[in-house]
Amino acid sequence: MAVETRAVARPAAKARPRPKREREEEVLVWPDLVFVEFIAAVLFTITFLMLSVFINAPLLNRANPELTPNPSKAPWYFLNLQELLLHMDKAWAGVLLPTIALGFFASIPYVDRSREAQGVWFGSKNAVRLTLVSAAYSVIMIAALVSFDAGDRTYAETLTRWIPSCNAEAQHQGTPCLQDAEGEAHTGLLSTKDISKRLEFSVPFPNFLGVDDGNLDWPRDLDRIPVPFNNICGNVGSFHLWCDMNLNIPSIMAEQVIPLSTVAGLALAIIYVLFRVGWLRTKRDLFIVMFTSVLVAYLALSMVGSFFRGEGQNLIWPWEIKVDEG
Amino acid sequence: MAVTEDPGKPRNLAERVQRLQDRVYSAIFHNYVWQSIFRSGYPNTPRNQMLVVATNIFLHLHPTRIHRTHVKITHTYCLGGLTFFMFLILTVTGVLLMFYYVPSVDSAYQDIAALETNVKFGLLMRNMHRWTAHAMVILVFLHMMRVFYTGAYKPPREFNWVVGVILLVLTLVLSFTGYLLPWDQLALWAVTVGHGIGGSAPFFGDETQLIVFGGFEVGPSTLIRFYTLHVIALPIIAAVFMSVHFWRIRRDGGMARPL
Ligand code: HEM
Numbered sequence: 001m002a003v004e005t006r007a008v009a010r011p012a013a014k015a016r017p018r019p020k021r022e023r024e025e026e027v028l029v030w031p032d033l034v035f036v037e038f039i040a041a042v043l044f045t046i047t048f049l050m051l052s053v054f055i056n057a058p059l060l061n062r063a064n065p066e067l068t069p070n071p072s073k074a075p076w077y078f079l080n081l082q083e084l085l086l087h088m089d090k091a092w093a094g095v096l097l098p099t100i101a102l103g104f105f106a107s108i109p110y111v112d113r114s115r116e117a118q119g120v121w122f123g124s125k126n127a128v129r130l131t132l133v134s135a136a137y138s139v140i141m142i143a144a145l146v147s148f149d150a151g152d153r154t155y156a157e158t159l160t161r162w163i164p165s166c167n168a169e170a171q172h173q174g175t176p177c178l179q180d181a182e183g184e185a186h187t188g189l190l191s192t193k194d195i196s197k198r199l200e201f202s203v204p205f206p207n208f209l210g211v212d213d214g215n216l217d218w219p220r221d222l223d224r225i226p227v228p229f230n231n232i233c234g235n236v237g238s239f240h241l242w243c244d245m246n247l248n249i250p251s252i253m254a255e256q257v258i259p260l261s262t263v264a265g266l267a268l269a270i271i272y273v274l275f276r277v278g279w280l281r282t283k284r285d286l287f288i289v290m291f292t293s294v295l296v297a298y299l300a301l302s303m304v305g306s307f308f309r310g311e312g313q314n315l316i317w318p319w320e321i322k323v324d325e326g
Numbered sequence: 327m328a329v330t331e332d333p334g335k336p337r338n339l340a341e342r343v344q345r346l347q348d349r350v351y352s353a354i355f356h357n358y359v360w361q362s363i364f365r366s367g368y369p370n371t372p373r374n375q376m377l378v379v380a381t382n383i384f385l386h387l388h389p390t391r392i393h394r395t396h397v398k399i400t401h402t403y404c405l406g407g408l409t410f411f412m413f414l415i416l417t418v419t420g421v422l423l424m425f426y427y428v429p430s431v432d433s434a435y436q437d438i439a440a441l442e443t444n445v446k447f448g449l450l451m452r453n454m455h456r457w458t459a460h461a462m463v464i465l466v467f468l469h470m471m472r473v474f475y476t477g478a479y480k481p482p483r484e485f486n487w488v489v490g491v492i493l494l495v496l497t498l499v500l501s502f503t504g505y506l507l508p509w510d511q512l513a514l515w516a517v518t519v520g521h522g523i524g525g526s527a528p529f530f531g532d533e534t535q536l537i538v539f540g541g542f543e544v545g546p547s548t549l550i551r552f553y554t555l556h557v558i559a560l561p562i563i564a565a566v567f568m569s570v571h572f573w574r575i576r577r578d579g580g581m582a583r584p585l
Contacts (some may be wrong), residue, residue: 027391056453063435078519229474
C-alpha cells in the first residue's frame with residue numbers, strides 16, 4: 001500500500017477513506033491459515049486413499065529386454081519430448097528445446113522486472129485475453145502440425161502421394177521422386193524427416209564443390225559436406241575433436257531447419273499479431289504469451305503422445321490404441 | 327475463575343457435568359507429561375496463537391500473521407502446500423515400500439508382485455505412492471502456473487522462482503527414476519525411451535548414458551543407480567531446495583502483494 005508522503009495541505013476535496021493500516025489487514029496464521037492447510041491435507045489424504053483403494057497401479061509382465069512393446073512410451077510428462085522426436089532431430093527434441101524452455105522459465109523474472117500486476121490473478125490489462133488466445137493458438141497449431149507431419153494418416157502423406165517412385169536404375173532422378181523400401185507399397189512422405197531420406201531429385205550443376213557428373217543429386221551429393229578444418233584430429237579427454245566432421249545438409253534441412261523455423265515462425269506470428277492489435281505491450285504481456293504457449297504445447301504434445309499414437313507411433317484415434325507387449 | 331475462589335457445591339446437573347468435563351480436560355492437558363511436550367495450553371488468545379506458530383517447529387515455517395488476501399483459497403489454491411504435502415506422503419509410503427523392495431534385476435519385480443499380494447496394505451501403499459507421485463507432478467505445474475499468473479515471480483522474488491524451476495526439474499527426475507523400479511515392461515521401456523533421449527545430447531550423449539544410466543542400455547546398473555537417486559540422493563536434494571524455497575518466501579517479505 002502506498003504510503004502517503006505529501007505533507008502539504010490539500011484543499012479538502014473528496015473525503016477519502018483513511019488507508020487501512022497494514023496490521024488491520026492481517027489475520028493470524030493460527031487459526032486462519034493452519035485451519036485451511038489442515039482441511040486441504042485431510043481432503044487430499046482421503047481422496048488419495050480412496051483412489052488407491054479402487055484403482056491399482058499398473059504392473060505388467062517382468063521386464064524383458066528381448067521383447068519391445070509396440071508402441072513403447074515414456075511417462076506422460078516426457079511423452080511430449082518423445083512426440084517431438086518424430087518431427088525433428090533428436091538432440092533438439094530431447095535435449096536442446098527442453099533446456100531452452102527451462103532456461104527461458106528461469107530467466108523470466110530477470111527480464112520482466114516491472115513490479116506491477118503482482119499478487120493478484122491476471123493483474124495486467126490484457127492478461128486474460130492474452131492467456132486465452134495463446135492457449136487456443138498453441139492447441140490449434142499443435143493439432144495442425146501433428147496432423148500434418150509424421151504418421152501414415154497425415155496430410156503430408158496424402159499431399160505427397162502423387163510423387164512417383166524413383167527409378168532404381170537411373171543414375172540421376174531429374175524430377176522429384178520417392179524412394180520406396182523394397183517390397184513396400186508406395187506412400188507419400190510420412191514426415192518432414194523423409195525429405196532427407198526418401199525424396200530424391202537432381203538438378204544440372206557445374207562440376208565443382210565435389211560434384212563431378214554434371215548433376216547435383218539430392219540427397220546423395222550433399223550428405224557429406226566436410227566442415228572447415230576437419231582434418232584436425234585427436235582427443236581432449238574423452239572428447240573427439242573436429243576430426244572428419246561432415247555435415248549432412250539434407251538431414252539438417254529436414255530435421256532442424258524446417259521444423260525449428262516453423263515453430264519459431266508460428267511463435268513470432270502470434271506475437272506480431274497480438275502486438276499489432278495492441279494487446280501485447282509490455283514484457284509481462286510477451287511473457288504471458290510465451291509462457292502460456294510453451295506450457296500448453298507441452299501439455300498438448302503429451303496428450304497426442306498418450307492418446308493418439310499407436311503401433312509404430314502412427315497417428316490413430318484414442319479408441320484404436322492397443323499395445324503389443326511383444 | 328480465580329483459583330482461590332471456592333466453587334462450592336454444584337447446584338444442578340448441568341453444573342455437575344461441566345465440572346466433570348473440566349476435570350477430564352485438566353487431567354489430559356494439565357498433567358506433568360503433557361506439559362513437558364506442549365508448554366502451553368490451547369492457544370486461545372492472539373498472543374498465544376502467535377507464540378504457538380513462532381515456537382512450534384512444524385509451524386514456524388509460517389509467519390505469525392499473514393495478509394488476509396493470502397488466506398483466501400482462490401489466491402494460491404494451496405497448490406505449493408499441497409505439492410509439499412504430496413512429497414510428505416511419498417516419503418512415508420516410500421519408506422514403507424523400501425522395507426520390502428530389493429533393487430536387483432533378479433528380485434525387484436518379484437518383490438513388487440509379492441508386496442501386492444502377500445503384504446498387508448502393501449498394494450494400498452504402492453497405489454498411494456504411485457498416484458501421489460503423479461499428483462505431485464501435476465500440482466507442481468499448477469503451482470508454477472499460479473505463481474506466474476499472479477505475477478509473484480517479480481522482484482524481490484526472482485531467485486525463489488529460479489529455486490522453483492529447479493524444484494520442478496527435481497520433481498520430474500524423482501518421478502522418472504521411480505518409474506524404473508518395478509522392473510516390469512512398462513518401466514523398462516519407458517526408461518529406455520528416456521535413455522535414448524539422454525543419448526541424443528550433443529557432445530555429451532555417451533557420457534549421459536554412461537553416468538546417469540550406467541551403460542549403453544538399460545540394465546542392472548541402471549536399476550541400482552536410479553534406486554539410489556530415487557530413495558536418497560534426489561529426496562535429500564529436493565528437501566534442501568524446498569527448505570530454501572520456504573525460507574526465501576519469508577525472507578522476501580511473505581507472499582507477493584499488489585504494490
Ligand atoms: C516441489 C516443488 C515445490 C514446492 C513444494 C513449492 C512450495 C511452495 C509453497 C508452499 C509456497 C507458498 C505459497 C503457495 O502455496 O502457493 C510457494 C510459493 C512460491 N513458489 Fe513454490 N513450490 C514448488 C515449486 C515451485 C515452482 C516450480 C516454482 C516456479 C517455477 C515456484 C515458485 C514459487 C514462488 C515464486 C513462490 C512465491 C509466491 C508468492 O510470493 O506469492 N515454486 N511454493
